[in-house]
Each structure stands twice: as C-alpha cells, then as structure tokens.
C-alpha cells in the first residue's frame with residue numbers, strides 16, 4: 001500500500017469490486033465508510049477478501065431522521081470493528097428539527113467509541129463544526145478524522161489541539177477556503193480522501209485511484225516533492241492505525 005483513501009463510500013459505486021480492483025492496482029488502501037448500520041454487514045463482507053481495505057460502521061447525519069433508531073445496531077457492531085464512519089452532524093442541509101436528534105445519536109456513538117477506546121472515527125461536520133469539535137473534545141478518547149472540513153479556522157485549531165486528523169481531497173485544494181484551511185493544518189495531521197462517489201474530480205465521480213493525483217495537488221500546494229508528501233501521509237495513516 002503506497003497511498004490511503006481515508007474516506008470513501010465504496011459500497012455506493014455501481015461496481016464496488018471493480019472500484020476496489022482499481023484501488024489495489026493503484027496501491028491505494030481504503031477506509032470504506034457506510035451511511036447506515038443496516039448496510040455495514042454487506043460492506044464488511046464485500047471487502048473481507050481485500051487487503052488494506054477497512055469497513056467502517058456509520059450513520060450519516062443526513063440520514064439520522066430515517067435510520068437514527070439503528071444507533072444501537074451501530075454500537076453492537078463496535079464489537080467487531082474499530083472503524084466508524086460516516087458519522088457526525090450536519091446543520092447545513094438538514095431540517096432544524098433533526099439537529100437535536102443528530103446530537104443525541106452522535107453523542108451515543110462517541111460515548112460507545114470511547115468505551116471501546118481504540119476506534120478510528122471519520123466525522124462529517126458541515127455547518128456544525130462548533131458542536132462536533134466540542135463533543136469530540138468532551139467525550140472522545142479514540143482517534144478522530146475530520147473529513148472534508150469546511151468550517152471556521154478557530155474550530156480547526158481546537159480540533160487539532162485535541163489530536164484530530166483531517167482527511168483532505170482535491171476539491172478542497174481547488175477552493176480558496178479549502179486552501180486556507182489546509183494551510184492551517186499541521187502536516188502530521190493530514191490524510192487523503194476521495195469521498196467518492198459523491199465528490200467530483202476532473203468532471204467524474206471521485207474514486208480511490210484519484211489519491212495519487214490528490215498527493216500531487218497537495219505537493220504543489222506545500223511546495224514539496226510528491227514522494228515526500230506521500231511518505232508524510234502514510235506515516236500519518238500508520239500513526240492512526242497504531243492508536
């Protein structure tokens with residue numbers, strides 16, 4: 001494994017196994033997030049024979065209204081996986097009346113991760129960065145990765161002080177705000193992600209095989225050689241797995 005995609009919805013591609021084949025050929029390891037507890041088992045079975053692919057149990061904040069009642073199922077799956085995501089809060093595209101339920105569900109997930117102690121949790125925080133960062137700070141002992149962080153610099157600083165990692169994609173590096181945020185991140189905290197198939201890269205759905213390209217974009221941005229940036233990101237991923 002030469003690269004890592006720390007946030008990819010592999011189960012949502014038309015042909016997940018083909019996508020995983022491309023990832024393997026490109027030497028990209030994949031943290032395969034899911035959006036609801038009832039799909040975790042299928043994703044786990046899908047990736048079971050793959051090397052360097054980790055299935056994560058999740059409950060996407062935009063789906064809490066529909067599947068929030070499955071949070072106990074998510075907690076049960078923590079008996080078999082230390083990888084959690086996509087979870088978190090979203091105040092931007094969700095109805096206000098779901099926010100309280102989102103917080104209750106996320107709190108329950110973070111507390112369960114805390115009891116397990118060695119979880120790696122990939123977290124969505126759009127429009128809800130203050131609450132996400134304060135709940136993680138208050139409750140979490142596991143490792144947290146803020147995925148596609150787009151909030152204020154002040155909460156990024158707090159999250160970084162709490163030991164969170166950040167998974168960065170090429171769309172972030174193409175936006176002014178994204179570049180400002182990435183420039184604020186300590187290099188020892190940066191990982192790469194595709195957020196495929198949702199994110200769009202070069203006018204098509206993003207994929208784990210785009211990660212080498214994201215490394216090149218990050219190298220341009222940092223003014224480093226791609227190989228040096230690749231090595232930094234893989235050291236960071238090794239540190240995450242060791243937690």
Ligand SMILES: [Zn+2]
Nearest residue numbers: 007009086195
């Ligand atoms: Zn996602």
